[in-house]
Amino acid sequence: MKFSTFFLFFSLFIYLSAVGYGFVYPQPIFVSEDSPLALLMRNMYEEATLIRQAILEKRSPKDVRKQFKAIYTATPTDPQVHDENFIPFSDNFLTALDQIYNNEDSAVENFNAMVASCVACHRHYCPGPIEKIQKLYIYP
Numbered sequence: 633m634k635f636s637t638f639f640l641f642f643s644l645f646i647y648l649s650a651v652g653y654g655f656v657y658p659q660p661i662f663v664s665e666d667s668p669l670a671l672l673m674r675n676m677y678e679e680a681t682l683i684r685q686a687i688l689e690k691r692s693p694k695d696v697r698k699q700f701k702a703i704y705t706a707t708p709t710d711p712q713v714h715d716e717n718f719i720p721f722s723d724n725f726l727t728a729l730d731q732i733y734n735n736e737d738s739a740v741e742n743f744n745a746m747v748a749s750c751v752a753c754h755r756h757y758c759p760g761p762i763e764k765i766q767k768l769y770i771y772p
């Protein structure tokens with residue numbers, strides 16, 4: 633065995649032992665950071681499923697209006713998302729969200745209108761999650 637080959641295996645052995653004993657934590661080489669907007673969206677999706685559940689069980693949903701105002705400022709993965717349509721889409725979404733709390737008698741219709749406002753913005757910027765978002769609709 634050539635010395636260089638031996639050295640390669642020896643280094644690997646030392647590295648793996650260090651990982652095994654917890655002296656070294658292996659890191660993925662390509663770290664893809666999720667943008668603040670992507671994290672907010674994931675949270676919005678989770679909260680929307682909880683609001684949906686509350687409406688189906690005829691409970692008052694948790695008020696997430698303040699939390700979701702961050703949609704205006706959270707940094708997106710693609711900066712081009714912040715074009716002239718982004719604020720109007722966000723306004724429509726937050727108005728639809730507001731309706732859910734203002735009129736609990738028509739919570740189902742208002743919830744569906746909010747889901748439609750998620751989908752409308754997604755058609756414009758980010759069609760990937762549309763199928764998943766549409767599963768939130770409440771059918772009679």
Ligand code: HEC
Pocket residue numbers: 667668669670671673674676677680703707708709710713718721722725746747749750751753754757758761765
């Ligand atoms: C004003 C536009 C807009 C509205 C309204 C909107 N989204 Fe999004 N959404 C986006 C954009 C843009 C992204 C891509 C975010 C990024 O990668 O930075 C996104 C990403 C997502 C993602 C993927 C997140 C990930 O893991 O990368 C989900 C899920 C999502 N949105 C769900 C929702 C739901 C549910 C609603 C409504 C409750 C909603 N969105 C309303 C624009 C919007």
